[in-house]
Amino acid sequence: MSFLNLDGVSKYYGDFGALIDMTLSVERGEFISLLGPSGCGKTTTLQAIAGLIAVTRGRMTLDGKDITNLPVNQRGLGIVFQSYALFPHMTVAENVSFGLEMRKIPKHERDSRVAQMLELVHLDALAGRYPRELSGGQRQRVAIARALVISPPVLLLDEPLSNLDAKLREEMQFELRRIQRKVGTTTIMVTHDQAEALSISDRVVVMEAGRATQVDAPYRLYEHPKSEFISGFVGKTNLLAGTVARGAAGAEAVLGAGQRVRVDAGDFTDGAHVTVCLRPEKLFFTDEARGTLAGRVEERFFLGSQWLYRVSSPLGELEVSAANDGSAPVEEQTNVHLAWADDVARVVAKAP
Amino acid sequence: MSTATNAASRATPYALSLPAIALFALMVLLPLALTGVLSFQEYDAEKGVGAGFTLKSYAHVLGDSYYYEIFFRTGWIAALVTLICVLVGAPEAYILSRMGKPWRSIFLLVILAPLLVSVVVRAFGWSLLLGPSGIVNQIFGAMGIGVVKMLYTPTAVVVALVHVMLPFMVIPVWTSLQKLDPMVENAALSLNASQWTVMRRIVLPQITPGLLSGSLIVFGLSASAFAIPGLLGGRRLKMVATLIYDEYLHELNWPLGAAIALALLVVNLVVMLSYNAVLEGGYAKRMGRS
Numbered sequence: 001m002s003f004l005n006l007d008g009v010s011k012y013y014g015d016f017g018a019l020i021d022m023t024l025s026v027e028r029g030e031f032i033s034l035l036g037p038s039g040c041g042k043t044t045t046l047q048a049i050a051g052l053i054a055v056t057r058g059r060m061t062l063d064g065k066d067i068t069n070l071p072v073n074q075r076g077l078g079i080v081f082q083s084y085a086l087f088p089h090m091t092v093a094e095n096v097s098f099g100l101e102m103r104k105i106p107k108h109e110r111d112s113r114v115a116q117m118l119e120l121v122h123l124d125a126l127a128g129r130y131p132r133e134l135s136g137g138q139r140q141r142v143a144i145a146r147a148l149v150i151s152p153p154v155l156l157l158d159e160p161l162s163n164l165d166a167k168l169r170e171e172m173q174f175e176l177r178r179i180q181r182k183v184g185t186t187t188i189m190v191t192h193d194q195a196e197a198l199s200i201s202d203r204v205v206v207m208e209a210g211r212a213t214q215v216d217a218p219y220r221l222y223e224h225p226k227s228e229f230i231s232g233f234v235g236k237t238n239l240l241a242g243t244v245a246r247g248a249a250g251a252e253a254v255l256g257a258g259q260r261v262r263v264d265a266g267d268f269t270d271g272a273h274v275t276v277c278l279r280p281e282k283l284f285f286t287d288e289a290r291g292t293l294a295g296r297v298e299e300r301f302f303l304g305s306q307w308l309y310r311v312s313s314p315l316g317e318l319e320v321s322a323a324n325d326g327s328a329p330v331e332e333q334t335n336v337h338l339a340w341a342d343d344v345a346r347v348v349a350k351a352p
Numbered sequence: 353m354s355t356a357t358n359a360a361s362r363a364t365p366y367a368l369s370l371p372a373i374a375l376f377a378l379m380v381l382l383p384l385a386l387t388g389v390l391s392f393q394e395y396d397a398e399k400g401v402g403a404g405f406t407l408k409s410y411a412h413v414l415g416d417s418y419y420y421e422i423f424f425r426t427g428w429i430a431a432l433v434t435l436i437c438v439l440v441g442a443p444e445a446y447i448l449s450r451m452g453k454p455w456r457s458i459f460l461l462v463i464l465a466p467l468l469v470s471v472v473v474r475a476f477g478w479s480l481l482l483g484p485s486g487i488v489n490q491i492f493g494a495m496g497i498g499v500v501k502m503l504y505t506p507t508a509v510v511v512a513l514v515h516v517m518l519p520f521m522v523i524p525v526w527t528s529l530q531k532l533d534p535m536v537e538n539a540a541l542s543l544n545a546s547q548w549t550v551m552r553r554i555v556l557p558q559i560t561p562g563l564l565s566g567s568l569i570v571f572g573l574s575a576s577a578f579a580i581p582g583l584l585g586g587r588r589l590k591m592v593a594t595l596i597y598d599e600y601l602h603e604l605n606w607p608l609g610a611a612i613a614l615a616l617l618v619v620n621l622v623v624m625l626s627y628n629a630v631l632e633g634g635y636a637k638r639m640g641r642s
Binding site: 050052071072073074075076077078079081082083085086087088089098099102103146147150 | 533535536538539540541542543544545546547549553554557558
């Protein structure tokens with residue numbers, strides 16, 4: 001049995017299912033992200049694990065013990081709240097020390113553990129400050145230190161980076177991962193930012209309308225999304241209508257204008273109508289001889305590290321991205337030919 | 353920008369606050385100054401208020417234990433009312449802040465409702481309830497306790513004052529509770545704090561400013577209350593405000609009344625400022641308010 005188990009956990013408000021049959025196994029030391037749009041149930045999942053809400057159905061175990069009905073102040077999990085929820089009337093050191101005081105840790109040990117933790121989050125110089133005297137990033141680190149100092153079996157992070165500006169958020173992503181690796185605490189993070197989820201998690205749980213729809217490692221999730229929604233939510237994608245054609249050489253998807261793409265058709269039967277996902281960075285410009293698809297560049301956007309083109313083609317409008325490798329980009333309103341490698345296209349069920 | 357418009361723009365705030373300053377000077381400072389002047393004037397039972405400067409009225413107040421007794425009674429009644437208002441008002445405000453949508457506004461209205469009724473009417477209401485044949489004594493009688501004298505005792509005055517003053521405690525505490533992030537309590541709970549510790553260590557320190565201002569308002573208003581002690585304290589149980597009224601309108605000794613009024617003002621100020629200094633000092637250090 002895994003370290004933390006959720007077995008069919010559900011939360012209903014009247015008839016509305018905020019969380020439906022959530023089943024998840026988390027290994028010790030794992031970093032899991034719950035990813036999804038707002039209202040998908042990711043925060044509800046976190047609150048259920050934290051004990052902040054009572055679940056309607058299901059069972060949760062932590063390290064073999066049933067915690068389903070344990071009140072929040074007996075679960076002993078570390079929680080970092082979206083608003084950080086620091087104690088405004090206490091200094092940084094007092095904030096961090098509070099959890100140890102509640103555990104009746106003697107003063108000298110408390111002081112050394114607080115100092116150690118503040119050093120870990122690089123706040124040792126600010127121990128005497130009050131939360132209102134700190135920047136957003138510093139407050140965030142106080143919140144992490146306060147949650148981690150009690151050596152919780154599980155650290156829960158509720159959109160921990162959403163209140164930070166873009167530059168700081170990126171820094172804190174790596175900082176968070178560094179701290180988590182160092183202390184090795186099992187961590188569950190809620191986020192709506194797919195880049196954040198992909199960059200720091202061991203596994204990502206994609207949630208949609210109260211249900212977990214895919215649980216996978218970041219790379220696998222990105223490369224093998226299980227539905228149209230996931231392929232669109234995690235990264236950019238071109239969705240094309242197609243039909244599965246199974247032959248002796250393997251499966252192919254036949255696209256709108258008769259193009260054939262080699263795919264792993266999975267369980268789809270011959271002739272099934274499917275959606276083919278092609279990521280913009282998998283498409284590239286080439287000459288007519290090697291091109292699979294002719295098109296015309298309608299618009300071009302500069303994104304710094306790459307160029308993003310909007311190309312009209314017989315299959316509809318496609319997004320194509322190309323690395324900014326220093327060579328001249330393709331001009332707008334020129335005719336181009338597109339190609340992609342074998343096996344980069346993914347087939348998913350057509351969304352109803 | 354030219355210096356002329358610069359000077360004009362600097363004068364604007366003063367010009368804008370002029371009406372308020374004028375009103376304040378006319379309605380508060382002037383009468384206060386006149387009272388001050390009056391308190392130093394001669395008084396003779398035959399000839400009334402005379403000219404000249406004397407400290408006789410003050411000497412009279414300071415030299416008679418009768419006045420000390422009344423000042424002391426006023427002080428402890430105001431302090432007790434403040435204490436009860438803190439003990440009742442703070443939990444009330446907390447419960448109010450935790451109520452759901454329709455109930456919160458309904459109960460807020462219930463708490464504020466006493467303010468919409470004249471103090472005199474409320475005092476009469478209490479005298480009907482607490483009188484020898486009032487509802488409370490009828491209930492006591494039915495329970496076999498017998499008639500308890502409540503009207504014209506400090507109990508009646510304290511009960512009625514608490515009723516009148518409670519909104520002045522609930523509102524400031526409620527306001528400071530509004531600024532509280534509810535997640536902060538959850539954060540403390542997640543760190544293994546008990547519900548009681550959360551109250552004591554997390555919520556209470558954060559509503560201190562509300563309790564502080566509420567206490568100051570309640571104490572100040574209670575110490576200078578007139579209608580309630582006048583109607584529920586009766587002729588014999590005097591508080592300072594009723595005493596001043598008697599000196600002015602029954603004894604017609606205006607200088608003595610003025611002296612007592614100023615003495616009350618000074619005592620009230622001293623109590624409030626020292627209370628403020630003690631509590632606010634500790635609070636300011638923690639919250640960094642200056």
